[in-house]
Amino acid sequence: MAGLLSHTGQMQEExxxxxxxxxxxxxxxxxxxxxSEVGEEVVRRxxxxxxxxxxxxxxxxxxxxxxxxxxxxxxxxxGWRELxxxxxxASMDWYRELGARMGLSDIxxxxxxxxxxxxxxxxxxxxxxxxGRRLITATLDTVFDPVPxxxxxxxxxxxxxxxxxxxxxxxxxxxxxxxxxxxxxTLFRWRALRRRRQSTPPSWFVPGAAxxxxxxxxxxxxxxxxxx
Numbered sequence: 001m002a003g004l005l006s007h008t009g010q011m012q013e014e015x016x017x018x019x020x021x022x023x024x025x026x027x028x029x030x031x032x033x034x035x036s037e038v039g040e041e042v043v044r045r046x047x048x049x050x051x052x053x054x055x056x057x058x059x060x061x062x063x064x065x066x067x068x069x070x071x072x073x074x075x076x077x078x079g080w081r082e083l084x085x086x087x088x089x090a091s092m093d094w095y096r097e098l099g100a101r102m103g104l105s106d107i108x109x110x111x112x113x114x115x116x117x118x119x120x121x122x123x124x125x126x127x128x129x130x131x132g133r134r135l136i137t138a139t140l141d142t143v144f145d146p147v148p149x150x151x152x153x154x155x156x157x158x159x160x161x162x163x164x165x166x167x168x169x170x171x172x173x174x175x176x177x178x179x180x181x182x183x184x185x186t187l188f189r190w191r192a193l194r195r196r197r198q199s200t201p202p203s204w205f206v207p208g209a210a211x212x213x214x215x216x217x218x219x220x221x222x223x224x225x226x227x228x
Contacts, residue, residue: 001055001059001062001063002129002131002132002134002135014226015138015139015141015142016142016145016212016213017213018225019139019142020211020212020213020214021213021223021224024211024218024223025042025045025046025223025224026067027205027207028042028207028220029042029043029098031203031205031207032207034094034097034098034101038207038220041220042220043098043101043102045220045223045224046102047102047103049224049225050102051103057104057105057106058121058125060099060102060104061099061104061106061107061117061121062118062121062122062125064095064098064099064104064107065114065117065118065121067095068091068092068095068111068114069111069114069115069118071091072088072091072111072115073115073164074162077188078162078188078191078192079192080191080192080193080195080196081192081196088111089110089111091111092110092111092114096109122166122167123166126166126167126170127170128169128170128171128172132170132171132172133172136171136172140156143159144156154180156173157174157176157177157180158176158180158183158184159173160173160174160175160176160180161176161180161181161184161185162184
């Protein structure tokens, strides 16, 4: 997967835009619904972008798992409250439907099944590679650009706390020391406590609104790889 992304050049040339577009596509899908006119157009565009490449079904499933499995795992580790079983099931059902609309097969039927499949895949398939290292360098440069340069090494070590093995080692992150790990976990516990005392905030997402990547706003046709 890293080799394919490296081959297309999108992540190296425009990592901020590439990451932003992925998020905006997902927010558009969630906001409008998979069966809406916008949702169907987003899925059509995603299929057009991906189906021109030869990608194994298992690799597609792993990418789907990075949304649903890692999403639930992260909330369980750092969220301000527990997810209900209904919420986990709803998330799983939504991503199963998205996967089906993108032509994926053999999608696990329950979160527990997908969680086991995801772990097995990572244990057998994730390895460090030159292409992967190039991609993570471009990604880190983008993610930590707002952080003052002297603090970036600490920020990267802190980010490693959010990753689990074997993904952490495969992406080239060192295991965080106990002080850094404790600091990050304390910060999230403080955030969770603070969040419990607040009312539920309104959704920040407004379709087509201005973003740091699209200061004048965007349309669906703006999202995705630029044709060369």
